[in-house]
Amino acid sequence: MRAVDIIIKKRDGLELTKEEIEFFIQGYTRGDIPDYQAAAWAMAVVWRGMTPRETTDLTLAMAASGDTLDLSAVVPFAVDKHSTGGVGDKTTLVVEPVVAACGLPVGKMSGRGLGFTGGTLDKLESIPGYRTDLTTGEFLRQLREIGLVLTGQSADLAPADGKLYALRDVTGTVQSMPLIASSIMSKKIAAGAQGIVLDVKTGLGAFMQTLEEARELATLMVQIAHLAGRKAVALLSDMNQPLGHAVGNALEVREAIETLQGGGPADFREHCLVVAAHMLHLGGKAADEEEGRALAEAAIADGRAWEAFRKLVIAQGGDVSYVDDPDKLPAARIVKALPAPQDGYLAEIHARKVGEAAVILGAGRTRKGDPVNHAVGIVVHHKVGDFLKAGEPVMSIHADDEASLQEALSRLDEAIVWQEAPVEPLPLFYGVVA
Ligand code: URA
Numbered sequence: 322m323r324a325v326d327i328i329i330k331k332r333d334g335l336e337l338t339k340e341e342i343e344f345f346i347q348g349y350t351r352g353d354i355p356d357y358q359a360a361a362w363a364m365a366v367v368w369r370g371m372t373p374r375e376t377t378d379l380t381l382a383m384a385a386s387g388d389t390l391d392l393s394a395v396v397p398f399a400v401d402k403h404s405t406g407g408v409g410d411k412t413t414l415v416v417e418p419v420v421a422a423c424g425l426p427v428g429k430m431s432g433r434g435l436g437f438t439g440g441t442l443d444k445l446e447s448i449p450g451y452r453t454d455l456t457t458g459e460f461l462r463q464l465r466e467i468g469l470v471l472t473g474q475s476a477d478l479a480p481a482d483g484k485l486y487a488l489r490d491v492t493g494t495v496q497s498m499p500l501i502a503s504s505i506m507s508k509k510i511a512a513g514a515q516g517i518v519l520d521v522k523t524g525l526g527a528f529m530q531t532l533e534e535a536r537e538l539a540t541l542m543v544q545i546a547h548l549a550g551r552k553a554v555a556l557l558s559d560m561n562q563p564l565g566h567a568v569g570n571a572l573e574v575r576e577a578i579e580t581l582q583g584g585g586p587a588d589f590r591e592h593c594l595v596v597a598a599h600m601l602h603l604g605g606k607a608a609d610e611e612e613g614r615a616l617a618e619a620a621i622a623d624g625r626a627w628e629a630f631r632k633l634v635i636a637q638g639g640d641v642s643y644v645d646d647p648d649k650l651p652a653a654r655i656v657k658a659l660p661a662p663q664d665g666y667l668a669e670i671h672a673r674k675v676g677e678a679a680v681i682l683g684a685g686r687t688r689k690g691d692p693v694n695h696a697v698g699i700v701v702h703h704k705v706g707d708f709l710k711a712g713e714p715v716m717s718i719h720a721d722d723e724a725s726l727q728e729a730l731s732r733l734d735e736a737i738v739w740q741e742a743p744v745e746p747l748p749l750f751y752g753v754v755a
Contacts (some may be wrong), residue, residue: 386481390513401514409563437676451639527534528670565589569698
């Protein structure tokens, strides 16, 4: 078999066999197939798509590229959650400690920023010392000891996704249902959680722009989970406007800390409570979502969720004084407010454009392996439906240099749409795929 023939076959819209998919994934993981061939293949998949059978084979080949953990040897039942990617989506930072504080172990492998969307690992690395490269042994030990792990792919867990994810980020090959489904589900299968809650985003700042596409992706991922013997549920959630207020690594960590301490933006808090409720129900800690929500609220109210987050930071080598005193987290040199140009209602805050502006500021990558700037980002002070008077700040831009600030400002200029007539607020969720 030759990699080039597999690329050509997919370029021509033909269905790949299981053997061809395995050959390609194994070759790429070992380094026999170079990045340029993997990038060409990924672009062919973006254009030609894959059948559900190919996507399932791709997922299983990527999961099998490293170890597959069996968490039942360590804890009775572990849950995990994963988002398909959004702007201002710091949900993991809140729901994982909340759920762990309710007595349900959570073991998660997260990702880095992808395209215009942020990544949990980049956010966590705003905390000096926080390790996102735990070995399999460390993952299992920490899960047993504190019931909470939040790390990245290691050389031994889904390494194929680790390589492909970084390549897709900078080759315009993120937006593809089979590539997203296989990326997410290979990590979930390798990390071994028996229950998985998928947060499938839809809208202007999501990879799936329409509800139909999001539902299709959700259904595909739930089917793959079942095939791999896992319990799974997918929530269809809004990503037309950023979630919460903060977009950018350290800014989002601050907002997650506020939420874990009982404050935080109302939409973000509500989103987290719903996701946590589903995790607790799936993991058998709650009879239904209502009870799960009550448990989650209690864990935030009495400080257990916050303590779980501190324990996580300490366990993974982070300097906990930075979360105890978030003013120590990286901060940008320039903070510029963007005022409302007129009285009016906010009709649109285009999440993708806000995400792109954050990448321009340095919060994400434009080349593989680039460092990210943890300090920079955007705080959107309002939500769609809010009324503002001319001159009131809509957003604050946190930048480290004048050139990126100006470029981000011109991108953000196109992100806001005003309307004189009242505007309905956006919903948070559109449905559930079980
Ligand atoms: N999250 C992932 O882990 N992979 C994707 O492709 C998109 C979101």
